[in-house]
Amino acid sequence: MSEPLFRTPKGTHDVLPEDHQYMTYIKKAVRHRSRQAGYKRIDTPMFEYRGVFERGIGAHTDIVEKELFLVSGPRRKNQEVHSSNGEEEVEFALRPEFTAGICRAYIEHGMQQLPQPVELYSIGQCFRYDRPQKGRYRQFHQFDLEVIGLRDPSLDAQLIYVLTKILSDLRILDRLTLQMNNIGMTDNRIAYMQALRDYFIGKERHLPEEDARRLQTNPLRLLDSKHEDTQILLKNAPSLDQSLSDESRQFHATLLEYLDELGVAYVHNPRLVRGLDYYTQTVFEFWDSSSGAQNAIGGGGRYDGLIELLGGNPTPGVGFAGGIERMIWHMKEAGVTVPNKDQVDVFVAQLGPEAKKKCLSLVAQLRELGVHALGALGEASLKSQMRLADKFEATYTLLLGKLEVKEGTIILRDMRAGKQKQIPFGQAIPEVVELLGKQNLDTYVLRDGIGGVDED
Ligand code: HAM
Numbered sequence: 167m168s169e170p171l172f173r174t175p176k177g178t179h180d181v182l183p184e185d186h187q188y189m190t191y192i193k194k195a196v197r198h199r200s201r202q203a204g205y206k207r208i209d210t211p212m213f214e215y216r217g218v219f220e221r222g223i224g225a226h227t228d229i230v231e232k233e234l235f236l237v238s239g240p241r242r243k244n245q246e247v248h249s250s251n252g253e254e255e256v257e258f259a260l261r262p263e264f265t266a267g268i269c270r271a272y273i274e275h276g277m278q279q280l281p282q283p284v285e286l287y288s289i290g291q292c293f294r295y296d297r298p299q300k301g302r303y304r305q306f307h308q309f310d311l312e313v314i315g316l317r318d319p320s321l322d323a324q325l326i327y328v329l330t331k332i333l334s335d336l337r338i339l340d341r342l343t344l345q346m347n348n349i350g351m352t353d354n355r356i357a358y359m360q361a362l363r364d365y366f367i368g369k370e371r372h373l374p375e376e377d378a379r380r381l382q383t384n385p386l387r388l389l390d391s392k393h394e395d396t397q398i399l400l401k402n403a404p405s406l407d408q409s410l411s412d413e414s415r416q417f418h419a420t421l422l423e424y425l426d427e428l429g430v431a432y433v434h435n436p437r438l439v440r441g442l443d444y445y446t447q448t449v450f451e452f453w454d455s456s457s458g459a460q461n462a463i464g465g466g467g468r469y470d471g472l473i474e475l476l477g478g479n480p481t482p483g484v485g486f487a488g489g490i491e492r493m494i495w496h497m498k499e500a501g502v503t504v505p506n507k508d509q510v511d512v513f514v515a516q517l518g519p520e521a522k523k524k525c526l527s528l529v530a531q532l533r534e535l536g537v538h539a540l541g542a543l544g545e546a547s548l549k550s551q552m553r554l555a556d557k558f559e560a561t562y563t564l565l566l567g568k569l570e571v572k573e574g575t576i577i578l579r580d581m582r583a584g585k586q587k588q589i590p591f592g593q594a595i596p597e598v599v600e601l602l603g604k605q606n607l608d609t610y611v612l613r614d615g616i617g618g619v620d621e622d
Pocket of ligand 1: 262263264265294296301302303304305306307308310311312441442461462463464465466467468469484485486487488489490491492
C-alpha cells in the first residue's frame, strides 16, 4: 500500500465500522435509560461564542486556558478585528463539553417556564486542544445528562443512579469506582482558596512550576495535583471539608444516604475536585478501579451558579458527562462483545439478464422485510460471486442462474454448513425469513406503530 497523502490530524481518529458497533450500543443504552428517566434530547451547536465557555467553565481552567479550539470565519475584505492586546479577535470556539452550551440554550429558549426540573441529554463530539495520549484526544465523544431547575440531593442521587444503570448495561460498572465529594458553595470555596494560599505562603518555592501558578489562578486544583511534592505539602494543609457550611455537609450526607438507599456503591473522596469552575456542592467521577484518577470515564456535579453566570436567573443544576472512547476501551478490555448489526444475512448471486432483473426486486423485497441483503448485480461469473459472498461472510446465498429462471426455481445455500437445495422461486423469501428467525430481522416499530429510521 502506498503512503497516504493525508492522515487524520493529531489527536483525532476515524470511527471505523468495527468501533461503530460499540458506539451504537452505547448510544442505545444512553437513549434508553435517559428516556426511561424522563430526559429529552437536545443538540446544541458544535461551536458557540467563546464567552459561553470562558464564562461558564472558567477563564483559568485548563480547558479554557490551554485547550479551547478557536474558530474564525473567512476574513472579509478590510475587516480587522483586534482585541486589546492587538491580536486578532476570534469569536467562536468548538465546544469542549456540553454543559455550558445546554445552559445557554436553557436561558435562550426560556426553559424556566417549563415544569422543573428540565432534564436534557445529548450525545456528540467535543473538542479539546489537549496533548494527545492514550484516552485523551482532540476530538472525542461524550454523552451528557443535565437536570436543571431544582436543588435537592434526591436529584443528584437519581442522576447517579441512571448513570450506574447505563454503565451496568455496558457491563463495565464493576470495573469502576464512584468517587464522591462536596466542594461547598462558592463562598465556602473562596474562603478555602484563601486559606490554601495563606498556608502556602513561604512554601511556594517547593511547589512544581505548574502548581505554583495554579496556586494563584485556581488553588483548588492543587488538591488533585499529580505532583508528589504538592501532595506531601498538602498533608498539613487545611482541608476543604473544614470550610464547608452546615448546609453543604447536610446536603452531602443526605445524598450519600439516598445512594445507599438505591444500592449505589461509592467512595467518599475529600480530595476530589473537578477541572471546571462551575461546580458547587456535589462533585463525582467514575474512576477505573485499577488505575485510579488518570482515566476517569466520566464526571459531573452540581452547578448552582452557572446559569446566572451566563446571564439567566439564578437556577440550580446537576449533570454528568461520560467519555465514549474510554468506555469503548473498557468494554473491549472486559471482553464485552456487542451484536454485529452489519452482518450480511443473504447474498444474492445471479447470471443472465432475466435473472438479474428478478434479483433486483428480490433484494429489494428482502430488505423491506428487514433482511440484510446484498446482491452482486454486476456481470461477474457465478463462481466469483460465490467467492464474494464468502468474503462478505453472508449467512445464506441465493443463486439464480439461467436454468433456474427457466424452471422457476432458485438455489438456497447455507454458507456455514456448505449445503444447498433447490426450491421454488416464490419460496425464497419465506424460507429465508424462517431460517433467520423473525426476532433477528432488522425491523422495528416506533411507539406510534410506524416503522422508522434509526437515530444518530
Ligand atoms: P469532564 O470531566 O471534563 O466533564 O469530561 C467528562 C469525560 O469526558 C471525562 O471523564 C472523560 O471520560 C471524557 N473526556 C474529557 N476529555 C477528553 C479527551 N480529551 N479525550 C477523550 N475523552 C475525554 C465535563 O465535560 C462536564 N461537562 C461534565 C458535567 C456535565 N458536569 C455537569 N454536567
